[in-house]
Amino acid sequence: MLFCGGYLYKIGQRSSLTCRTCRLSEYYEHIVMECNQFSTERDMLFNELYRFLPSPFHFQEIIFSNNADFKISFQFLINYNSS
Numbered sequence: 001m002l003f004c005g006g007y008l009y010k011i012g013q014r015s016s017l018t019c020r021t022c023r024l025s026e027y028y029e030h031i032v033m034e035c036n037q038f039s040t041e042r043d044m045l046f047n048e049l050y051r052f053l054p055s056p057f058h059f060q061e062i063i064f065s066n067n068a069d070f071k072i073s074f075q076f077l078i079n080y081n082s083s
Contacts, residue, residue: 004026006027019037021035032062066067
């Protein structure tokens with residue numbers, strides 16, 4: 001399972017929902033769209049997504065698409081979870 005800091009905080013497994021890098025609330029949208037720690041991964045993700053979505057695109061389009069090619073977006077989250 002993939003858990004962001006906000007969820008871990010909500011269930012009492014983390015003392016803060018704050019991103020350790022940016023000091024903002026750490027939810028998946030922050031990780032995928034904003035977090036400075038993952039700027040390189042995000043650039044790679046967005047470069048792939050530009051093939052399928054018109055720019056600019058939004059977090060909901062990335063996460064909730066039925067397009068099988070969006071497996072790359074989930075690979076980004078898997079990479080995040082293992083760091």
